[in-house]
Amino acid sequence: MLASLPSALQTLANYRIHNTRASKEVVDKGKVLLDAQAASSLGDDAWAFLEQLTLAAIDVANYEVADECLRQLAAQFPGSPRVDVLSGIRMEATQPPEIALKFYDELLETDSSNAAIYKRRISVLIRIGKIEQAVTELSDYLDTFYTDVEGWVELAELYSSCNQYTSATRALSHALLLAPQNPFYVLQFAETAYTADDIPLAIKMFMLALDIIDRHASEESIPTGVSIRAWYGVKLCCRALSERSCSSASDTLLPKNLPLLDELSTERVLTAYSAAGKDNATGRELVLSWMGPSDRSGGRLHFVR
Amino acid sequence: MSSPAVSLYLDPQIRDWVLFPITLVMILVGILRHYVVLLLQSPPKKLPKAAIREQRALSRSQILRATSANSPIPPSYYRSISSRLHTAFEAGTYLKDGPPQGDAPSTPANPMTDPAAMDGMMAGMKTQMVMMVPQMVIMGWINFFFQGFVLIKLPFPLTLGFKSMLQRGIETHDMDVRWVSSLSWYFLNFFGLNGLYRLILGNDNSAADTSQAMMSSPFAGTNQPGQPQDYVKLFKAEKDNLAFSEGLYLWLGDDVETRLLRKYSKL
C-alpha cells in the first residue's frame, strides 16, 4: 500500500490541476490517505487535497469522510472564507435548500466580498428551479465581478434554457471579450445565434471559430473535433440562407461568396468522413445524401467513394 | 595642512567591542523590526461589494477596448456595450456611494471622513513609527556610549566639509577626515544593511529602508496605499477613451469568409 502512495498522490494532484470530476476514484484513493493520517506528509498540498476530498465525498454522498475533512480544515483555518464555502456545500447536500440559502445570506452580511458564496447561492437557486431569481442574482454578481468568464457562460446557458436566445448571445459577447482566443465560446455564440434565428450572424461566427481553430490549416488538413461541428454549422447556414430569406436582428451582412462557402464546407465535412476510412466512418452514406444536390464540387472533392 | 603619512594605530579592542557590536545590534534590531511590523499588520480590510464594483468598473471598459481593433463581437453588440458603459460613467452609476445627487459638487473623498482611507493611513503611520523609534534609540545609545574616539578609517578620501559630521565629539583640527567616529559607522550600516536583510529575510522585508528607495525613484511616491482615488475623474477620462476606441473598432468577422476561402485555396 505504501508503494502506491506516491502514485495515488500524483493522480489526485492531476485531477486537481485539470478540475476532473472523478469523485468515486478520488474518494477511494483519498480515504486511504486520510485513514493513514498521511495528509500531513503532503505539506502545503495537504489542504488542497482535503478540499478536493471533501467535495468528492459529498458528491458520492460519503458524509463521514466529508465531515472528517471539514473538521481538519476548520481546525487549521478558522474563519476562512474558503472553508465557509465547503461548509455551505456540505449543508446543501443534506439540509433543505432554504437553510443553506440562509447560511449564505448570513455569511454575505459579514463579508460581502466573498465571490464564491454568491455563486453557491445562485447554484442552489438553479437547483430548486428558481431560474428567474438565479438569473437576476447572477446578472447582479457579474455586474461587480465582471471578469468571471464562467459566470457569463453560465448566464448564457440559463437564458438558453428559457428560450431567451438573444439575451444569451449578449451574455456570451462578454465571455468573448474576456477570452477572445477561446474557440468554444465563439462556437457556442454561433450555435446560440443560429437558434435565435440570426443566421447571417451565426455563419459569421462559425467561420470565426474556424479561423481560430484551424489557424494553420490548409487544403490537406483533416478536420477533427470541434472543427467538424463548425463546418457542419457553416453548411447548415448556407443551406438556410439559400432556401429562404433570412433577416438579422443584429444587422449582420451576409458573407460574400456564399456558393463557394457551401462547396468548401461540404468538402471539409466529407474529408473528415473519408479520412477515417471507408468502413469506420459510420453513417457516411447518410451524410452524403444529406449534403444533397448542393454538392456541386464533383472532381474537386477529396474523398473516396 | 595635515601630514599625509601619519597613520594612526587603533586599539584592536575598539574593533572587538565597538565595531562588531554596533553592526550586530543593528542587524538584530532590523530583524526584530521586520517581525514586529508583520505582527502589527492587520489583515487587509475586506472591501464591501460596492467598493469592489467601483474599483473594477474601469477594467470593464479597458477589456472592451483592448480588442477593439480586432474585436470578436459584431458591431451592434460592441456599440451597445460601449454606449451602456458611456452612460454609466457619465451618470456615475458605478460609484460606490451611488450617482451624485442633483447638483451637489463632487468632491474627492476626504481622507478624514472616508473610513477605508483612514484605515490605510493609520496602517502607514504605524509602520513609520516602528521604523523610526529603534533608529532614534540606537543613535542615542551610540552617542552616549561610543563617543569621543575614532573607530575606523574610510578607504576613500573626503573633503573637509564632512569633518564636523563624521568626527563629531573629537575636537581635533588636523586629523584626516578619513578617520571617523562610531556614529558615522552607524550611518554606514544604516544604509548598507539593506542587502543583508534581503538575503536573510527575503525580498519583501519590512526592515529594509524603503524611504531611501522612494527617494531614488521620483514616481514611486505618487501611488501610496491609502490614497483615495478620485473615481469621478477617472470615469470621465475613461469616457473619452471609449469614444476613441469606437473609432478604431473593427470586427474580425468582416472578411472572415475571404480569409477562410483563401486558406483552402478556393479564392
Add this chain to the structure above:
Amino acid sequence: MVNYTVGQLAYLKIFFHAAKHPHLQVNGVLLGKKVSETVEIIDAVPLLHHWTSLSPMMEIGLDLARRHAESLELQLVGYYQACERLDDTALAPVGERVASKVKEGFTHAVALVIDGDKIGSPDNAALIPYLAQSPSSSWRPYTEAGTAVPFSSGSSFSLSPPDLPARAVSLVRDQQLQRKFGDFDDHLEDVTIDWLRNKAAMSFDIQE
C-alpha cells in the same frame, strides 16, 4: 386513443444514454412504426448531451436520424429527454420544438421524459409520456383514464418485455455497457463513433 409499446432496444438505449451522463441533460429521438392501433417504439437514436438548448446540431442529427429511420423502414415517432435535475420532469422548451417537428411527420408522436427520481429502481419504467393535440399546441403529461399509471398494467403505455427496467439496471451495474454508448455529440468529435446503431453497447444476448 392508440397504445404505445416501448421495445427493448429503445428502452435500453434511452437508459444507457441517461446513465452515461448523469449530471447532464440528454436527448434523442424515437424510431418506430404504427401497427394497427399500436405505436411500436422499436429503436432510439441519441442526439445531444452538450448545449442541449441549442438547435443547429440537433437539426442535423434529426435529419440524419430521419434518413436512418427510412433506411430501416421505420419512422421518427417521438423524442426523449432526461433533465439535469432529479426532481425536474418538465419537457424543456427545446424538447417541445423538436417533438412538434416530429409530430408534423407522424401524428401520434410522443415525448418521453425520464423521471429522475424513479430511474434506477428495477420495477419502475421511470418514463413520463407527453402528448399534444396538434403540432402547434403545447405538450402535456399524459394522464390515464381511471387510476392506471403510465407503463403499469392496464395503461396505454407499456414496455415489451415488461421486465426491461430490471434488465437495464443490471446491464449498467454489472457490465457498464453505457461506457460504450455514443451519441451525436460524441460522433461529431470522432466520426468513427456509431451513434446511429450503437452496436458495441448493444452487444449482449438479446432475448426476444
